[in-house]
Amino acid sequence: MGHGSAGLRRLAHEVAKFGAVGALGTVVNFGVSNLLWHLTSLQAVRANVIATVVAIGVNYLGFRYFTYRDRDKSARTKELSLFLAFSAVGLVIENGILYAAIYGFGWDSSLERNIFKVVGIGLGTLFRFWSYRTWVFKALPAHEAVAGAESFLEAQAAEADRPKPEARVS
Numbered sequence: 001m002g003h004g005s006a007g008l009r010r011l012a013h014e015v016a017k018f019g020a021v022g023a024l025g026t027v028v029n030f031g032v033s034n035l036l037w038h039l040t041s042l043q044a045v046r047a048n049v050i051a052t053v054v055a056i057g058v059n060y061l062g063f064r065y066f067t068y069r070d071r072d073k074s075a076r077t078k079e080l081s082l083f084l085a086f087s088a089v090g091l092v093i094e095n096g097i098l099y100a101a102i103y104g105f106g107w108d109s110s111l112e113r114n115i116f117k118v119v120g121i122g123l124g125t126l127f128r129f130w131s132y133r134t135w136v137f138k139a140l141p142a143h144e145a146v147a148g149a150e151s152f153l154e155a156q157a158a159e160a161d162r163p164k165p166e167a168r169v170s
Helices: 003-039 044-067 076-105 110-136 142-161
Strands: none
Touching (some): 003 110
16 A cells, blocks of 8 residues: 555545535534424515524534534634635635525425535535635644644653652551
């Protein structure tokens, strides 16, 4: 097995974790939009935008603390700003497709809304995966990762060398 297969395995693992978080976000997105469509008088695309925003919040937490928890955390404000900016583009893709289906073609039944929601989420997800891994949750530069691992190992070694207090029985 060459170096390339290890990289491919890492990418497959990342895609699987991204997919798990994305699946949860998708369930939240569909749940909130369908609840709003059926229980409120909100206009369909407006309700869907609200659902997408709720899902974006769920996704950020999942990506930061699960999918990309090992990535550089030094610039959280920049990370969150980029995440929200790219998420907004994904929101426009998803909701633009729904808007075109409803207002361009008159496809506004519950089934049609959900079908075009799937198409929009699919295209938005491709964009988000590329943008998040490329710009938002960047890997630590190799020298920082090595330095971090070395300082962790040094701390562990120092802890192991420290004399342990003897247990006293009173």
